[in-house]
Amino acid sequence: MIRKSFYMLWGTQTVSNIADIVYLLSLITLVFTATGSLVTTILIPLFRMLSKIVSGLIAPLVLAKYRLTSILMVSQFGQFVLFSGLIFYLNSTTTPAYLIIFLIVFGMSFLDGWTDPARNALIPRLAYDEGLMRANGFMSISDQIIKCAGWALSGLIVAIIGAIPTMWITAICYLLAMVFTAFIRDPYASPRTEPSVIAVTAEDTLATEVISESPANTTSRWEQLSEGWRVLGRNRRVRMLAIIDNIDTLGGAAWIGAFVLAFVVQVLHQDARWWGFMNASFFVGSIAGGIFVVARVKKLQKNAFPVMLISLLAYVIITIFFAYNTVPLIALILIGLSGLPVQIAGVIRRTLIQQNLTPAETPNVMSAWSVLSNLTFAIAMLLLSWFADTFGMSNMYLLAGLLTLAAIIMGFVSRAIFREDYEGYLQDKKLATSKY
Structure with a gap:
């Protein structure tokens, strides 16, 4: 069985993947065109990877304290703010400081490092039995379609309108991802960590009561x-x-x-x-x-x-x-x-x-x-x-x-x-x- 909220999660992941591809291609194009340096350009994916590793190490503290849907929302909002700031910065200068660009990339990837485990943890909560493998299959199909079409179309868009205007597509995608996330209802969300109420079915209520007894708040940070x-x-x-x-x-x-x-x-x-x-x-x-x-x-x-x-x-x-x-x-x-x-x-x-x-x-x-x-x-x-x-x-x-x-x-x-x-x-x- 697949819950309706899964399709909202599917939507937010699809839009986020589009944002990720457009953001990477436009930024890499901009940096490589401006510097002509492959080494400088390679720093973009390197900073992304290092940031996600650091973020993943401390993610359990965040995951233990907040709802998964709240983590997704905050992460997407943070990435929207940082990326919009980057666009305004690039528009305001003809000689950007690449350290600032790399720090913003690091910050966005740091936030994104929380969304990956949150999304992966939500899938089995929103789909179960045979529906779980089917849900993972749906995610896989959409991921590959976005990657296949995204890289080709993004390159074409960058070539036609330029790197910085293309970046606004990424900002819009982050906003759309937030809209999809707002409609996700996690049946296992703990009322102890978030005061807001989630409407669930009678079947879900038992699961919510079970998970709400989580001892996360009584364990040490190291244990978390x-x-x-x-x-x-x-x-x-x-x-x-x-x-x-x-x-x-x-x-x-x-x-x-x-x-x-x-x-x-x-x-x-x-x-x-x-x-x-x-x-x-x-x-x-x-x-x-x-x-x-x-x-x-x-x-x-x-x-x-x-x-x-x-x-x-x-x-x-x-x-x-x-x-x-x-x-x-x-x-x-x-x-x-x-x-x-x-x-x-x-x-x-x-x-x-x-x-x-x-x-x-x-x-x-x-x-x-x-x-x-x-x-x-x-x-x-x-x-x-x-x-x-x-x-x-x-x-x-x-x-x-x-x-x-x-x-x-x-x-x-x-x-x-x-x-x-x-x-x-x-x-x-x-x-x-x-x-x-």
Whole structure:
């Protein structure tokens, strides 16, 4: 079942993704055009990543004190104010101080670091049973469509009207995201942390009463900060999913734009146009993967973990063929095919994580997960850059496939964890929830 509020969450995430893409492309274009320095331009995504890591580390304190919907609203409002201030600043000077730009980027990303775990924690509260995987599938489809269309259209808009006018689209998107967020009703919201009343059904009232007994206010700050990490350590299923996810992320970083462009130029001997074709092909495959999940929810739900491993194995096989292929058209087909299993595995993995956490655990665990993923991705970019320079692009993609293969082996060895009596596990989960 999917609650009506999920579609409001879906709307706010879609609009926020549009804002993120337009904001990044317009700002990167502006900085690179003004400085001509790739190093200076790279500082924008670097500041974003560092800020999200710092934000994720302290997010549990915020998540423990405020409603998830309130966190989303404050974050979106803060980003709107900061970004509007940035636009006015850029309009008022011909020689902007890039330190100010980077500090504003840091501040916006810091606020955005709270929205990621808040959104991910809201999804299992607004969708459950078969609806949860379907909801994750919907999110996946919209994310990929926005990414596919967003980068192309944003580039066109920037080229036509300029970077600074394009930035106003981002500001408007933040306002629209706030409107969608205002209509989200969290059935597990605690009245102790927010005095406002949420209208819920009789079924939801029990859940609200259960969660309202959360001892968050009686625990120390250190306990709040470390709670998500402790759950990751003691919950065997979530711990194994985290291991699989992070090993897979080490190899998954091979598909960032810079590496794909280098492969196109060095291995396929094509120009940047083929880079655009490759990105579009991957997004089409990813959209197909999301549609497949939504259409086959019932069958996937029954064998979620094995299907995830099989999907990852299909991705490994495709990646190995891709690594040593030198024909552009075949590479285009292979990268499109890879998007299908990648998306299926990603949606299933996200659903399994959400299913194996209580509503009270989910925000803190998602916060810890976000920090871990960002750190892993940053390390992966550095390692793969060195590996590609040393051993070549083809061998780098082979390494990426082997890393995911290692994740599959880890999952296969630990498959018994996911064979345990699920009804018994649900009973344990219900008891754990009652403590909150």
